[in-house]
Amino acid sequence: MAQPVVLLGAGRRDSCDEFPLARIAAVRPVVLVDPDPPAWTRPYLAGHLTADPAREAPTTEAVLAYAAGHPVAGVLTWSRAHLTTAARITARLGLPGLPYETAAACADPVALRTLLHRSRLPTTGPRDEGDTPDAGNTGDARNTGESRNTGEARDGEGPLVSAETVVLDDEVRIVALTRTTPGPPPARSPLRHHVHAHDGLLHNRFLRTCVERTARALALTHTVAHITLRLTARGPRVLAVAPHLPGDLIPLLVERATGVDLATAAAALATGDQPDLTPTRQRAAAVQFAYPTVTGRLTHLHLDPAAEHDPSADHILLTRHPGDPVTAAPHADVTDRLARWVATGEDPTACEEALRRLARHLTVTVAPTPDVHAA
Structure with missing residues (x-):
């Protein structure tokens, strides 16, 4: 055994x-x-x-x-x-494992930024973490480092992209990119994540260099890392580094889009084995999370069984129950999510269409209570 x-x-x-x-x-x-x-x-x-x-x-x-x-x-x-x-x-x-100093820095956002600054790596502050992404040409080099004439005010804008990275002894390999759409402020909890095997940013030298320099500055080794960047007119800015498997079903999205299994890769790295990172798929996958629009008590939550028959549906789950107290999206966290569904398709457009179709199968009723945040 x-x-x-x-x-x-x-x-x-x-x-x-x-x-x-x-x-x-x-x-x-x-x-x-x-x-x-x-x-x-x-x-x-x-x-x-x-x-x-x-x-x-x-x-x-x-x-x-x-x-x-x-x-x-x-x-x-x-x-x-x-x-x-x-x-x-x-x-x-x-x-095999992280050096203690690396683990301590990655566990403390302030220490992480300080360490990255010492290596002259550009970062962006936590206050910008959930700013609404730009839906423009994010695969274009103009958004990742070619244009450097705008001011610091631009650094809080631009898309959120996370590099799903595997760090071997002397190689930093980006397996996939996850694009995140955040919800409304102030909580800005993720609404959806997308992974596309043919994301144009996979070939962008500014992003790749930023990820590689980040991994080396932190002395990451034998680990799967989730490195979150904000794309700005001044180039990629490091927002966070999680030197472990990401949550929110991102490993599932990566597997469905590329065929690479980040979970078993993490297990292999932890035991000193060489992971299999060979892509076997060239598709897209996305997950969407449903949040309540009203703060109160959940009285009805139903998913039409017809959703399971959608050809793009991959994974659908109700995550709360009638009677639960829930908080509306502007202040909601992951515990307030009502449901989640994963869709796969040939490209991100097909996934977006499938997510919208699946959303129509969900019905929710919340009995409102006074919003403690309104004051």
Whole structure:
């Protein structure tokens, strides 16, 4: 039997963490470190350690004690809050993993920006994170570095693009690009994500150079990374770096669009193996999240079964239940999402059309309560 990987924290089912867990469990036994494993994780687990990954020292000792009698192949997490714990454990066990300093910087947005500035990498502040993307020619070099005559005010505008990156020993490989449409301020929670195997920005030298320099500045190695950039007239600006699998079903989108399985790649990297990054598809995939338009109590949520018969429908799930309190989109977070649906197609236009069709199958009723944010 293959040696297990230790996973620090399962995440949330409504944050789309079941897909990567299922994929990893298909290739390696998984031992979950969690105070109380959620019921949805249990079919995928080979074992469980009762510890809180947010408590670095006691969790490290618990995993080391387990590893003394049960050889561990690797350590994984997809939570920023658990990065330093994972780094400490891998260092103590001599397993592939992030340097502790890198994990600490990636877990702290202020420290991350400071480190990137030292390497002369352009960044953009968290206050700009959800600005409405420009729907223009984002595959054109004009949006990624050719034009440098505009002022800093432009840096808060432009599309959000995340590079789904695999960092090997001496190679930084962009596997796919995820384009994100944020919701309204102030929360700006993601409304949808798109991945296209033939995204024009995959060949843009300014973006590729920015991603490569970011990975090297942070000493990333043997990891999957989600590097978020804002495209501005002054060039790409680094917004965030998550040196772990992304959430929001982005690994599913990448697999459906390109055939590359980021989850199993992450497991391979954590165990010192070489991942298979060969593209086998050339399509597009997108996910959309439904948020309430009214703050109150959910009284009705229904998805017409006909949605499942749409030829582009890939994954549809209701994520809340009647009786739940919900918050309207301007202030909503991921826990307020009512449903999500994934569509695939030959190109982004086909996916957009499918997302709109699928949205028509959802009916929602919310009994409003006074909006505490209105004051």
